[in-house]
Amino acid sequence: MAKFLDSILGKGSPASENEYMELDLAAYEAANDEEPASMYVKIASIADLKETPRIKDEIYNGNVVIVDVGRLKMDKITYERVLKDLREVAKDVNGDIVGLGDQKYVIITPMSVKISREKIGGGL
Numbered sequence: 001m002a003k004f005l006d007s008i009l010g011k012g013s014p015a016s017e018n019e020y021m022e023l024d025l026a027a028y029e030a031a032n033d034e035e036p037a038s039m040y041v042k043i044a045s046i047a048d049l050k051e052t053p054r055i056k057d058e059i060y061n062g063n064v065v066i067v068d069v070g071r072l073k074m075d076k077i078t079y080e081r082v083l084k085d086l087r088e089v090a091k092d093v094n095g096d097i098v099g100l101g102d103q104k105y106v107i108i109t110p111m112s113v114k115i116s117r118e119k120i121g122g123g124l
Contacts, residue, residue, distance in 0.1 A: 098115045
């Protein structure tokens with residue numbers, strides 16, 4: 001069995017730092033900047049009801065938005081109103097909405113993007 005593994009993995013000492021190749025990510029990033037994406041993941045933080053229209057616009061434009069609603073937790077009425085507005089947007093676009101991290105974050109998706117409620121890893 002050991003010979004079989006040695007034939008696949010090879011024998012010898014672990015690879016030294018000189019054997020690794022440095023990757024130039026600038027070329028990759030520049031290539032990605034040339035082509036616009038059909039969908040973006042946007043990050044937002046909301047502290048006031050007045051900030052919801054911009055978030056709604058992003059969802060209507062077909063982007064996924066991750067919203068930090070932690071600052072709204074102190075004002076339960078505003079918190080509930082914002083969540084109601086975001087739920088309505090998700091319903092309008094036939095998207096999805098889910099809360100994360102003790103409802104500190106909310107993810108809203110546009111049409112054709114659904115959020116799985118099944119956890120990956122982390123134990124039971």
